[in-house]
Amino acid sequence: MSIESVDVIVTSPGRNFVTLKVTTSDGVVGWGDATLNGRELSVASYLSDHLASMLIGRDEDRIEDTWQYLYRGAYWRRGPVTMAAIAAVDMALWDIKAKKAGMPLYQLLGGASRDGVRVYAHASGTDFAALSNAITGYRELGFTAVRVQTGVPGLGQIYGVSAAGPGVRYDYEPAKRSGDRPAEETWDTRQYLNHMPGVFAKIREEFGTDLRLLHDGHHRMSPIEAARFAKDVEPYDLFWLEDATPGEDQTALRLIRQHSTTPLAIGEVFNTVYDYQTLITERLIDYVRSAVTHTGGITAMKKLLDFAAIYGIRSGIHGPTDISPVGMAAALHLDLAIHNFGIQEYMPHNEQTLEVFQTSFTFDKGFLHPGDQPGLGVELDEEAAGAFEYTKAYLPVNRLLDGTVHDW
Numbered sequence: 001m002s003i004e005s006v007d008v009i010v011t012s013p014g015r016n017f018v019t020l021k022v023t024t025s026d027g028v029v030g031w032g033d034a035t036l037n038g039r040e041l042s043v044a045s046y047l048s049d050h051l052a053s054m055l056i057g058r059d060e061d062r063i064e065d066t067w068q069y070l071y072r073g074a075y076w077r078r079g080p081v082t083m084a085a086i087a088a089v090d091m092a093l094w095d096i097k098a099k100k101a102g103m104p105l106y107q108l109l110g111g112a113s114r115d116g117v118r119v120y121a122h123a124s125g126t127d128f129a130a131l132s133n134a135i136t137g138y139r140e141l142g143f144t145a146v147r148v149q150t151g152v153p154g155l156g157q158i159y160g161v162s163a164a165g166p167g168v169r170y171d172y173e174p175a176k177r178s179g180d181r182p183a184e185e186t187w188d189t190r191q192y193l194n195h196m197p198g199v200f201a202k203i204r205e206e207f208g209t210d211l212r213l214l215h216d217g218h219h220r221m222s223p224i225e226a227a228r229f230a231k232d233v234e235p236y237d238l239f240w241l242e243d244a245t246p247g248e249d250q251t252a253l254r255l256i257r258q259h260s261t262t263p264l265a266i267g268e269v270f271n272t273v274y275d276y277q278t279l280i281t282e283r284l285i286d287y288v289r290s291a292v293t294h295t296g297g298i299t300a301m302k303k304l305l306d307f308a309a310i311y312g313i314r315s316g317i318h319g320p321t322d323i324s325p326v327g328m329a330a331a332l333h334l335d336l337a338i339h340n341f342g343i344q345e346y347m348p349h350n351e352q353t354l355e356v357f358q359t360s361f362t363f364d365k366g367f368l369h370p371g372d373q374p375g376l377g378v379e380l381d382e383e384a385a386g387a388f389e390y391t392k393a394y395l396p397v398n399r400l401l402d403g404t405v406h407d408w
Ligand code: GCO
Pocket: 037, 173, 216, 218, 268, 318, 319, 320, 322, 345, 395
């Protein structure tokens, strides 16, 4: 048996997705998520213009060999576009292997280590009342963990908060269809640092101490600002503070660790284990945030998480709506199987997306389960996908009050 065809499907059911379809000579189809929010067509071209011809005729069962062939064969190492393309191929081949074995993928990864995958939702609000409503809504749905993001008085639209007012889902994940350039937002870290600890105090006062609270700093603080923030929020027992400071300067986390025991999560913008080497070996983080879709797929993610396990570091796989249901399913199979599972991000996809992707993972009282369909358990409806044309979209650009470009 061999790979007979490789197709790249770009669709936009409310937001852009790139999906790889690999079909074997026996007609077995595997799917892979190749979505890189805001730069989707780069990955689509990498797959269709460069990798597809390399895959035709290869033995679909040789997953590790294919991974090494694509990684080392590129010559140029790493990066989000390359690793998203390799991830899509890897996911599709694992989907095929599990389908041929007649098993859900997690069974090939060692079987279930738990009954379900604890997930966290995104609670946000322009002010505390709206945030409190959102938290209440997610608790009523059974979530035991919520990420909390709120507006900062004096600042307008900022990351993580829906501009559409209370109760409306945060809609920036899909990136903004803002024509030929990104939308711009204004930021001021000092106002944020002075505002947020009081928000956590009010949340703990209103919702008690059981609820797991997560917060995303989204790369916007300097190391010393992040150290202050982590120390200031220590009394509110966060499950994690995410992307407290840009993580590519891995040694910056040493400063935060010197000042606080607030658990730290980093890595959604990383794409190989090498981005984590110091963070993991020096235990500068507590959770690995990469998405299967951006980090070379299931093969690479399993190796990364096994490496992290040696240092007592757990998974916190990235799962916003710009990870497709295929990428989400891949995460859930890994989440169920690995021992050092931490938590899984879960932003439910919109109705249009679920018209295109037929999923079999299920949500029950704050936990997801990937299901027991053979393979990943997600199928793409190509006809439905064809109805949603690609529209260029950008993630926003942030500027400080004086106009300096800043991390968003
Ligand atoms: C998260 C991420 C997202 C990113 C988005 C970019 O924690 O889910 O920070 O909110 O901004 O994935 O495409």
